[in-house]
Every structure is written in structure tokens, then in C-alpha cells.
Amino acid sequence: MAALVFDRAGDFAAARLSEPLSTCPDCGGTGLVRTTTKQNNRTYEVVTPCPRALLQRRASLFNDVHLPAVHAQASFDSYKPSNAEQAKALETAKAFAINFQNTSRGYVLSGPVGTGKTHLLCATLKHLTVERGVKSAYVEISLLYSQIRRGFQDGKSGGEIIGPLSQVDVLAIDELGKGRGSQFELETLDELIARRYNAGKITLFATNYSLKAPEDSKVRGYLGTEGILEASKDSKLLCDRVGDRIYSRLCEMCEFVEFPMNTADMRRSGPQLVAKKKKPA
Ligand SMILES: Nc1ncnc2c1ncn2[C@@H]1O[C@H](COP(=O)(O)OP(=O)(O)OP(=O)(O)O)[C@@H](O)[C@H]1O
């Protein structure tokens, strides 16, 4: 029985069939299975879609997401929480993927480096595309800014690149708050999130910045672009990095999960080492 195999292909994760469609004994590569059925002494031919062809379509859907190659094997099963917040993140991401509907609420994962935020985004989009057939996309925000800047040189407008990302059913925006914090970046992010918010589209986020609201949020009022650029300089708060307009929309669009600052960096320690350290001597 053919299955999907996940691998790296250049910069991106890629899925392919373990056995090609052309060798399928059921459809012979046509994608359609023909069977006969008898009713009232008459024989009818029944044509149904071949499961292997369906699997291939799911592989294409996965490949269109453009997940980072390093996360080709990311799954919910391979994520091992080391504290209550990571357990909540896993539960939130898994429940989102399994129960996904167009009215679902997204999520934002916040935490220090190497704590599995991108891993969970990738596991979610893998489940959505492969198991559910949901059209999804992934962007790392600073790479998107560079892509748009490069597009300007080729005469493309920012809208041409943002357009498809505004419409996809589920979009994961990674590294939210990262970047130079320029006016161009703020406006690009504002346009992308406002378009998705207005269209009622579901968006997932990961960030290294804290999700806490600033203590003086009630008195400082709307900051405006200049104010955001000033507030974001040394701030560790996402709200300061992206501004009140975007932060306000995130509060409505998403559930927030924040890992504590002492959550282990798995790139340094690895899941096995962390598990060993935790065992009593
Ligand atoms: N809880 C975990 N269980 C299993 N593997 C994990 C866990 N957390 C992280 N990893 C692994 O550690 C590596 C780094 O994870 P990932 O890239 O998702 O971190 P991140 O939180 O997105 O970091 P950054 O903030 O630097 O982007 C990956 O190989 C990932 O699979």
C-alpha cells in the first residue's frame, strides 16, 4: 500500500508517494478505479477516484505550503513537552488541526529560541494538508519582507505577493515581530493581517516576543507608526513590536500560549538529554 514519504528538497520540506502512481495496480496511473456492480440483473460500471491519486494530491498540497526543509519530519507525536505551557501548546495545535473548520480560532505561540514553536506550526500544517486537504501556506516574516523588496526591483507590487497569502485557508506566520521594524515592514504586516482578519481567515503565529499587554496600554492610547517604531526599539513585547492595531486583531483571531523564559532550547540539549536531566538520580 502506497504511503507518503517526507523528505527535504532544497530549502523546503517535500512529500512524495512511496510507490509512483503510474505503478498503481488499481488505476494503472489514471487516478480512476473502475469496478462493476450488478443491480436488477444489469451490470453497471462504477468509476471512483483512486486512493493513491488522492494521496498524491495531498502531497502536492503539502509541497505548496513551503515548510522549511529542516522540519520535514515534524509531527505532533515527535513533540515532547517539558513544561505545562508546552503541553498546552501541543494540545492547542493538535486540537486545532483535528477539529479544523473555517470558523476555528487560530493560535499564537510565544517563547524563547529552540522551544518547538516552528515544529508545532509545521506539524499543524502537515496534518491540515495531508489528513484534511486544507489549502495552507507558511511564511517566515522577514523572508517575506525580503521577497517583497526583491519583487519591487522586478516591477512587482507588494500586493501581488501578499494577495495569495491573504486568501489561503490557513496561513502560518513565523518569527512575528522580527525584522528591522521599518515603516515598510509595519505597513506590509498590517496589510496582510488586516486582509486576513477582514476576510475571517485563520492565521497561526509564532514569535520570540512576549504576548503580555503593556502595563500602560490603557493610558498610552494609539501610538501611530512613529510611536510604534519608537516603542519597538528595545521592547520584548510583541505588542510594541507590531503595534496596537495588529495586536488587537491577534487577541480576537487567536488563542495565546506563552512558554516560560527558562524553557529548554532543544537545539542545544535535544529532547533525549532534557528527559535524562529530569530523571531523579
Ligand atoms: N518539545 C520538543 N520536542 C521535540 N523536539 C523539539 C521540541 N522543541 C523543539 N524541538 C526540536 O528542536 C529544534 C528547534 O525547534 P524549533 O525550530 O521548532 O524552535 P523554535 O521555537 O521555532 O525556535 P526559534 O525561536 O529559534 O525559531 C527542532 O529540531 C525541533 O524539532
Ligand SMILES: [Mg+2]
Ligand atoms: Mg522558529
